[in-house]
Amino acid sequence: MVDNKSVLVTGATGFIGTRLVSTLTEKGYSVSALVRNGRHTKVKTKEIVGDLTSDTLHFDDCFDCVFHLASCTPLEKNAKVLENVNLTGTKNLFNAINGKTKSLIYVSGLGVFGEPGDKIIDESHPQNPNTKFVDIRLKAENFLREKCQQNGINFSVVYFGDVYGSEGWFSDILAKRLQKKSFRVPGGGKYFKGFVNVDDAVGSMIAIYEKESFGESFIVADSSPVFFKDFVNYTADQLGQKHPGSVPVFLAKAALGSDLIKLLTTSMKVSNKKISEIYSFKFPSYKEGIPKVISEMKEKNILL
Ligand SMILES: NC(=O)c1ccc[n+]([C@@H]2O[C@H](COP(=O)([O-])OP(=O)(O)OC[C@H]3O[C@@H](n4cnc5c(N)ncnc54)[C@H](OP(=O)(O)O)[C@@H]3O)[C@@H](O)[C@H]2O)c1
Numbered sequence: 001m002v003d004n005k006s007v008l009v010t011g012a013t014g015f016i017g018t019r020l021v022s023t024l025t026e027k028g029y030s031v032s033a034l035v036r037n038g039r040h041t042k043v044k045t046k047e048i049v050g051d052l053t054s055d056t057l058h059f060d061d062c063f064d065c066v067f068h069l070a071s072c073t074p075l076e077k078n079a080k081v082l083e084n085v086n087l088t089g090t091k092n093l094f095n096a097i098n099g100k101t102k103s104l105i106y107v108s109g110l111g112v113f114g115e116p117g118d119k120i121i122d123e124s125h126p127q128n129p130n131t132k133f134v135d136i137r138l139k140a141e142n143f144l145r146e147k148c149q150q151n152g153i154n155f156s157v158v159y160f161g162d163v164y165g166s167e168g169w170f171s172d173i174l175a176k177r178l179q180k181k182s183f184r185v186p187g188g189g190k191y192f193k194g195f196v197n198v199d200d201a202v203g204s205m206i207a208i209y210e211k212e213s214f215g216e217s218f219i220v221a222d223s224s225p226v227f228f229k230d231f232v233n234y235t236a237d238q239l240g241q242k243h244p245g246s247v248p249v250f251l252a253k254a255a256l257g258s259d260l261i262k263l264l265t266t267s268m269k270v271s272n273k274k275i276s277e278i279y280s281f282k283f284p285s286y287k288e289g290i291p292k293v294i295s296e297m298k299e300k301n302i303l304l
Helices: 014-027 081-096 132-150 169-178 198-210 228-239 249-256 256-263 286-299
Strands: 006-009 029-033 046-049 063-068 101-109 152-162 162-164 195-197 217-220
Touching: 006 014, 006 152, 014 029, 014 152, 014 169, 014 198, 063 198, 063 249, 081 101, 081 132, 101 132, 101 198, 101 249, 162 169, 162 198, 162 286, 169 228, 169 286, 195 198, 195 286, 217 286, 228 286, 249 256
Parallel strands: 006 029, 006 063, 029 046, 063 101, 101 152, 152 217, 162 195
Antiparallel strands: none
């Protein structure tokens, strides 16, 4: 057990943040959660009410580490809202925690690497944002890196692959729609994706903090890059559903937004060698992770 170290989690009501708060709490951390007015964390913890978009955001407490997960997803089609939450909000957060935290871990995604082609890439691959969503996220990351360096705050960034678990997109967009037979695979699904189980996403972040691996960036995806269609079909098999058909990319973009579908349909194979040096994955492959997630969904009555 950890000796009551004090951490702040932003995005604590979200899919990954909820699991991070519960794991940190079980490990003995004293966890504060930034929540918007009227929202509550699913796990009982100290809630601090605030909105990233408010320039009066402030904290009375000091923290050993801030885990910054709060963001709009690429489903947000309004560029002004995206910029306000993901960039201005990140700046407001920094101003509120500057002088009040020793460390900051920032969460981003593999989209920062653009379209790297067929080869397996690692953290040294050049960053090349090709959506507005990622461009904004990269500006926020660079802002934090520079400000943390100037102000003596330890900083690391994690680039998550697609994080699956019993909630979030896996539940809402994939599993339930497979059950309703309304899911279609954009563009046929022959593009590589790096997936990561939510337990490993959370475990990796905590390992970075506990092993003091700062001044670094980490790709966090499991060891099994897979065609998106194979991941979907495996999930359908586990749910006892038929393999879904395909939808043209342009129609998927019209329904879910251009940035989301571009990020989804970009093929990417990533190496998790660097994070594996400090963290052992519980689920090195989706073939182990999905059955566990589906049984968790059944236990929680999340499935239809
Ligand atoms: N899920 C994935 O597959 C994946 C992959 C790569 C990277 N990531 C990154 O991981 C992080 C967490 O993802 P997630 O899937 O857990 O996201 P999520 O479920 O959509 O949760 C987003 C969180 O951000 C909070 N938030 C949004 N706007 C806010 C604001 N103005 N002020 C304060 N809080 C605000 C939300 O609070 P409310 O409850 O009040 O809305 C919620 O707690 C994000 O940065 C995401 O980009 C996720």
